[in-house]
Amino acid sequence: MDNLSKEQSLYRFITNEGDFFTDDYLDESFAGKVFDNSFLGKKNKISEDDFAASSASAATPWGNSAEIKAGIKSAMGKLRDLYGEYKAKIHDPRSEAKGIIKETSLFHGKLLEDILWYRYEVIGGKADNDGHPVPYSEIYYLNGPDDKEKSIVPVRHIIRNKNDASVRMLIMEMQPEIENGAYSPGGLCKQQISGKTPEEESKLPQRYFREQWKDVFKVPEGYHISPSVIRDAISEISHGEKSLRPEYILLLAGPKIYLIKTDVWDQQSYLMLDIDELISGMTASQKSENLFTIFWLLVAAPELLGDTGMIARLIEDNRSHAYSVTSELKTGVVNVIKILGNEASYYFGKHPKSCFCQDFSRTGKEREIFNTAVLNDCLIYVYRLLFIFFAESRKGELGLAPERDDAYDLGYSLEHLRVLALRKLRSRGENEDFFFDNSMKKLFALYGKGSSDLIIKNGYRPEGKGGLTEEWLRRIDSPIFSDAGLTYFKELRIRNSEWQKILKNLSVTRRKSKNGRIRTGLINYAALGVNQLGAVYENLMSYRCYYAEQDLIQVHNGKETNPDHYLLDDYDNLGRYDFKNEVVHDPEDPNRPLIVSKGSFVYWLSTLDRSRSASFYTPVSLTRSTVKYTLQGIRERLDKGEMDYREILDLKIYEIPMLSTIQILAA
Known part of the structure; x- marks a missing residue:
């Protein structure tokens, strides 16, 4: 178990719904992260001696770490046998819903106690004569026992904190997520528990009836199940009274186990572990013990009810990881806007009769309008690029870009261009040419007009599979892909060298490895959710721009290390500052200040303007x-x-x- 598998494909038994973790966090190192943060790993706070010393107490009923490792190995073999028997029973074509539900509940009991170690000592409640925990022995009142509505939610086990008896964790169950002939109860967001008759429920999709569950739990007289939809019941629990609100809900559904953290349930975030996929992966892998250990550590009692807080640690580590990527993208976007603004000045400077040059010479209010128009053009380009990166990273999910299509991937895609952008341009001609610009304009036009425009221009409609059709790429009906929204950039040509800088800033991430070396990689846009993209958008609200009318220097408080908080001042005022501690130095010559040259595009942080305009991103x-x-x-x-x-x-x-x-x- 010490050398965990690094093959990411083996972990397909984990479904990461709603960015419980960001997708790129579930990489080949995820197994190591789980192991290291568990009580078996390097970062645990409980030593082997602590386990041995406390193994006799009721607070730690799992034994010392050596005993636990041996127990995990034993549980792996038990799971194969237990699941094999259960699967054979529920796949009997003669099985009816009522029988399947009862067999599934019995399977859940053995899974909890024998495999995941949710034993009476840690579950509490009532025990039978053989010491096994009794399911549904305590009623979970959604709004407390004095609720006038008499609403309850079926909960298999209520696990409480010993110090104040508040609810720590709930274990619930629902129909198994399987397909067996006419039996198809659906998934977490489809199944329903209801007290109505089948006739009354015939209008509702994906339901199950109280009559089918009477051999598993009974609703006390005078009470009713509400909410009837499991998804809604979990939502109500997640917003309930603090003493009744658990940190985790373990929802069992036959071959599938849902790990729900109530404070992120509103975002529909949870982990789903598939036992069927797990056993298939264990059969195919030479490191099946490692694979089972990861499964076990994510949902077993010693972790979820122990003191190491592995899940919380993983979430915190993931947030730090996501913050790092988001911070790099924020910086990259700001750099891109600066590159675009300066490239506009460079290109149009060679065309003195252009509207850009004519407006550049204006002063006062008209100059402010000019600066705002340039910034708007820069932002449109940035939004176009971010949109396409995101669309291409989620082709199958969003359907906004052709999937597995060589014509698009090699002829148009931004992904292909960003790979080319990492290649070194060798000659001045390659740097000054417009290959990337021509490609970008075609790509922008493709999203703005759709493939139907290409069909019209080419004058033909190829037949057969893979041919160009109107559905190949549908037009994105958005102002950001309409050149009508551009003031100056309709005529702008951007050199290859600058497009390379732009794509690198939006593509490359740099991280320190354990040995201190800087490792580069590509930003995984598929792993970025609305939160991360929203943070990038929010960051842009804080900036304003202008073209420097004279040479400037960057200055800062001697203790300030964040470049975003540096200020600009005229070069002529250099003598007012402590050159060593308050002036930003030229990285190539520490004896000179870093100068922002006259005519340069300045994109600067201005939180005051943002506060005045009340521009804020809604989380x-x-x-x-x-x-x-x-x-x-x-x-x-x-x-x-x-x-x-x-x-x-x-x-x-x-x-x-x-x-x-x-x-x-x-x-």
């Missing part, structure tokens, strides 16, 4: 809640059959902060 946690409760009435009407699903297409969405469309993204 995804707030947008999800807003959208959830706005649409709740519509969803209830759909569930009751009072509204047809097709009517959703006729809804109009009105969003006040339309610039970011963040509410629409949440919907």
Whole structure:
């Protein structure tokens, strides 16, 4: 178990829904991260001696670490046998829903106690004569026992904190996620528990009836199950009274186990572990013990109920990782805007009759309007690039770019161009040429007009598979791909050397390895969610721009190390500052100040302007809640059959902060 597998493909038994972890965090090193942060790894706070000394106490019923390792190995063999027997029973074509549910609940009991070590000593509640925990021995009142609505949620086990009896963790179960002839109960967001009759529920999709569950749990007289939809029940639990709100919910569904952390459930974030995929991976892998250990550590009692806090540590480590990538992208975007602004000055400087040069010479209010128009053009280019990077990284999910299509991948894609951008340009002619610019303009036009425009221009419509069709790439109906929104950049030509800098700033990430070396890699846009892209967008709100009318220097408080907080002053004022401690030095000559030359494009941080304009990014946690409760009435009407699903297409969405469309993204 000390040398964990580094083959990422083996971990397909883990479904990372809603960015519980960012996708790039689940890389080939994920196994090592799990192991190192567990009580078996390098970063644990509990030593082997501590385990041995406390093994006799009720607080630590799992034994010392050596005993635990031996127990994990034994549990691996038990799981193969247990799951094999269960699978044979539920795949019997003669099985009915009621029987499948009962067999699944029995399987869950053995899985919890024998494999994952949720034993009576740690679960609490009631035990039978043989010392096994009794399921559903305690009622979970959604709003407390004095709730006038008499609402309960079926909970298999309620695990409480010993110091104050508050709820620490819930273990719930639902129908197995399997397909067996006519039996198809659906998934987490589809299944329902209800007290209605089958006739009354015939309008509702993906349901299961209280009658089918009567051999597993019984609803006390005078009480009713509410909410009936499991997804909604978890939402209510996640927002419930603090003493009744658990940190984790372990939801069992036959071959699938959901690990839900209630404080991120609003973002529909959770891990789903598939036992079937796990056993398949263990069969194919030479390191099956390592694979099972990762599964076990993620959901077993010693971790979720222990003191090491592995999941919390992993989440914190992942946040630091995501912050690092986001910070690099923020810096990269700012650099790109500076490159674009300076390249516009360079190119149009060779064309003195251009509108850019004529407006450049204006002063006062007209000069401010000019600066704003240039910045707007820069931002449109940046938004185009970020959109295409994101669309190409999620082709299958979003359907905005052709998937597995050589014509697009090699002829148009931004991914192909960013690979070329990493190659060194050898001659002055290669640096000054416009290969990248021509390619970019074609790519922008393709997204702005769609493949139907190419068909019209080429005058033909190829037949057969793989041919160019109107559906090959649909037009993106957005102002950012319309040149009508550009003031000056419609005529701008950007040199290859500058396009390379632009693509590198939006592509390359640099991280320190354990030995201190800087390692470079490519930013994985598929791993960036609305939170990360929103942070980049929010960062841009804080900047303003202008072209320097004279040479400038960068100055700062002697203790300030963040370049974003440096200030600009006229070069003529250099003598006012402590040159050693308050002036930014030229990296090539420490005896000279770093000079921002006259005519350079200055993109500077101005939080004051942002505060005055009340420009702020709405975090995804707030947008999800807003959208959830706005649409709740519509969803209830759909569930009751009072509204047809097709009517959703006729809804109009009105969003006040339309610039970011963040509410629409949440919907």
